[in-house]
Amino acid sequence: MQIIDVSAMTVDVPLVGLDEHLGIGPYVTNHGQVDSMERVLVRVDTDEGISGWGEMRTFLSATATEAVIEEGVGPLIKGQSPFELERLRRQVFIEYTNVELFFAAVETACWDIVGKALGKPVYELLGGSSAPEQTAAMNADAADMESVTDDEVEFAFCLGILSPEESRVKARQALKEGFSVLKTKAGRDWRQDVARVEAMHDEVDGRLEFRLDPNQGWTLDQAVRVGATLEDAGIYLQYMEQPIRVNAHDSMATLRQRLRQPIAPNEDTYIPNNLQSLIDSRAMDVAVLDLTPAGGIAGLRQQTAIVEDAGIPYTHHCAFDLGVRTAAILHAVHGLPGFSLPPDTTYYAWESDVVTEPFEITEGRMRVPSEPGLGIDIDMDDVEAYRV
Template sequence: MEITDVTATTVDVPLVDLDERLGIGPYVTNHGRVESMERVLVRVDTDEGIAGWGEMRTFLSPAATESIIEDGIGPLIEGQSPFEVERLRRQVFIEYTNIELFFAAVETACWDIAGKALDKPVFELLGGATAPYQTTAMNAAAGGADAADDRAVEFAFCLGILSPEESRVKAQEALDAGFSVLKTKAGRDWQQDVARIQAMHDEVDGQLEFRLDPNQGWSLDQAVRVGAALEESGIFLQYMEQPIRVNAHDSLATLRQRLRQPIAPNEDTYIPNNLRSLVEAGAMDVAVLDLTPAGGIAGLRQQAAIVEDAGVPFTHHCAFDLGIRTAAILHAVHGIPGFSLPPDTTYYGWEDDVIADPFTVEEGRMTVPDEPGLGIDVDLDTVEEYRVR
């Protein structure tokens, strides 16, 4: 089997408004606000008529992202086997550029093709169900039910920066919907960040765990104040995600020593070889990984092995994923050993999806498809409806 074509299409799908149940738009972060999100859908075709799909966000612009994938990566891999994902990932190399993050969606599509050709879901190609919380906690919650329950993956609810009172409402909605973990953005005002966590913790009477993510928005002293203020309130986060800038691993280690709040690098893990540096510096309690900057599912598996070997728990990041990448994440965290904390998601916050049979979020969980490949079909009419021209 040979790859014959690689195409990329950008869609722009709106978010559900904040006024609606589980709505999150506009989603405010330290860097801006989002009311809709452009996603690039990547299709890889083969000479045997089997096509696979991948998904990523736009970089710079839709046209620029599509061009890199179609005109840059496509010619490098056409005529080669989609089964050889490790070799393809190492072959796609361009000086001065982390081209792996553009290759990731193509690589995911190759896994999709391989699964379809072998009539196996991707998680089986990865070795089968492995994550501890799927084989223990999830079974207990389901009362030891059927195989679909064994494939249920718990997710964390994600929320943008809101006022403390608005955050209260959303925390209660998340709890009522069955989520046990809420991640909120931060970094614009550290005192307000503290106040929001305190308000949400009070609203749900401590029944939710919290992740606080300023996207590098705090200085070291501000991060110390945030962590200490929450400790004094009796609130211990599941983790503080990337509290300070990347490549400051000694400062992260200092922060970890000064606080009892777990420290979880995210953007730091996007930089090649940083995981080993973070481990050696003693700079993380949790790793927040992402298959896109890792170069795809195979790259994610490599990163997972590094942190698992170091005894560091890890989870998966969310980047406003539609159904294609959500499916890839489901297969990855179910099939790669070591994922022990719920991945992030905003899937409940989309007005629509490009897959024919969208995932259902029930009690904060989604089920890993057991159909061949990623187990999803793309609705081309919906793609055309939201296509960016």
């Protein structure tokens, strides 16, 4: 089997508005807001008529992203076997550029092809289901365990920066829908960040765990004050995600020593070799990984091995994922050992999806597809309806 074509197409799908149930648009962070999100769909075709799909966000522009994939990555792998994933990953190298970001969606499509050719879901190709029981054990009590099936993955609810009162409403909705963890953005005003978490914690009587993500938006002293203030209020976060800027590993280690709040680098993990530096610096309690900057599922597998060997728990990041990348995350988290905390998701807040059978979220969980490959098909009518 040989790869004969690599193509990319961009869609722009709106988020459901805040005034609707579980709506989160506009989604506000410390560096902007979004009402919709451009996602690049990548298709890899083979000479045996089997095609696979991947997905990523746009970088710079839709045109630029599509060009790098079609005119840059595509020619490097055409005529080669999609089964040779590790070789392809190491072969796609461009000096001075982290091309892994663009290769990841192509690599995911190759996993999809291989699974379809062998009649196996991707998680079986990774070694079978390994994470769900660990995740359930970490996040559910004995009574809840009876309702958890081994083909489901629990997710965390994600929320942008809102007023404390608006956040109360969304926290109540998230709890009612069965989520046990809520991640909220932060970083514009650390005092408001604290007030928002306190309001949500009060609204749900402490029945939700919280993640706080300022996207590098605090200075070291501000991060200390946020963590300490929440401790004084008796609120212990599941973790603080990338509270200060990347590549400040000694400062991150200092922060970790000052607080009892767990520290979880995210953007830091996107930079090659930073995982080992974070481990050596004793700068993280949790790793928030992402298969796209890792170069795909195989790259993610390599990263999980590094942090698992260090005895550090890890979870998976969300990047406003439609059904294709959501499927890839489900298979990766289900098939790779060691994912003990729920991945993030905003899937509940899309106006629509481009897969023929969108995922359902029940009690904060999604079912891992058991069909071959990623287990999804693309509705080209929906693609055309949202295409950029």
